[in-house]
Amino acid sequence: MTNDQVQQVKILGFANWLLARKFGTEIGIRDTSAMENVVSLPGGGSLTCFLGEKLSNRRDLYTQLGWFVYYMISGEPFNSKNRSTTLLMLSWCLKYYQMDYDIEALRDFIRNMDPMKQGNSDISLWFSSNCH
Amino acid sequence: MRRKIIRVGSSRGVLLPREVTRAMSWDFGSEIELNMNKEKKELTLSTIKVKIPDEYNTDMMNEIVEILNENADVLGGIDD
Numbered sequence: 756m757t758n759d760q761v762q763q764v765k766i767l768g769f770a771n772w773l774l775a776r777k778f779g780t781e782i783g784i785r786d787t788s789a790m791e792n793v794v795s796l797p798g799g800g801s802l803t804c805f806l807g808e809k810l811s812n813r814r815d816l817y818t819q820l821g822w823f824v825y826y827m828i829s830g831e832p833f834n835s836k837n838r839s840t841t842l843l844m845l846s847w848c849l850k851y852y853q854m855d856y857d858i859e860a861l862r863d864f865i866r867n868m869d870p871m872k873q874g875n876s877d878i879s880l881w882f883s884s885n886c887h
Numbered sequence: 888m889r890r891k892i893i894r895v896g897s898s899r900g901v902l903l904p905r906e907v908t909r910a911m912s913w914d915f916g917s918e919i920e921l922n923m924n925k926e927k928k929e930l931t932l933s934t935i936k937v938k939i940p941d942e943y944n945t946d947m948m949n950e951i952v953e954i955l956n957e958n959a960d961v962l963g964g965i966d967d
Binding site for chain 2: 774
C-alpha cells in the first residue's frame with residue numbers, strides 16, 4: 756500500500772474504533788485484503804477523498820464514493836460496524852465538500868444497500884441525484 | 888426520577904427506563920462510566936468520553952468525533 760492508502764486506513768480504522776466503542780461491538784480489522792480494496796481504485800489508483808485534498812470536480816468525488824461504499828459493504832473489512840463506518844465517513848466527506856444532503860436518507864440508502872444488486876455506478880448515481 | 892434497587896443474583900442492580908437508554912444511545916453491552924461522590928451520597932452514570940490518541944490528534948479526526956456525537960441516533964440506527 757502507498758503512504759496515502761495507509762493514512763486512509765488509519766482514518767477509517769479510527770472512525771470504526773469510535774463507533775465500536777460507542778455501540779459496544781467488536782473492534783478491529785477482519786480482512787486486510789478487503790481493507791486494501793477499500794482504499795484502492797480500479798487501474799492502480801488510490802482513494803483520495805478522505806485525505807483533505809479537495810477533488811477538482813464532483814464527478815470524480817461521486818465515482819470515488821461509489822467505489823468506497825461498494826467495497827466497504829461488499830468486503831466488510833472490519834469486525835463490526837462496516838455500514839455505520841461508511842455512513843460516518845460519508846457524512847464527514849459531504850460536510851467537508853459543503854454539500855447539502857439528508858443524513859437520514861443517506862442512512863437508509865447505506866442500511867438497505869445490497870452489493871449483489873447495486874454496483875459502484877449505481878451508488879455514484881445515488882450521490883449525484885441526492886447530494887448537491 | 889426514582890428507581891428501586893433490585894436483586895440480580897447475589898448483586899444489587901437498578902433498571903434503566905427505555906426512554907433513558909434511548910436518549911443516551913445506550914444498548915446492551917455499551918460501556919458507561921460510574922462516578923461516585925461519597926460525601927454527597929451521589930452516583931452519576933455517564934457516557935464514556937472518547938479521547939483521541941495523541942498521535943491521531945488532527946482536525947479531521949476531531950471533526951469525525953463531532954459528527955459522531957451530533958448524529959449518534961442516526962448512526963445507531965444501523966444495526967451492524
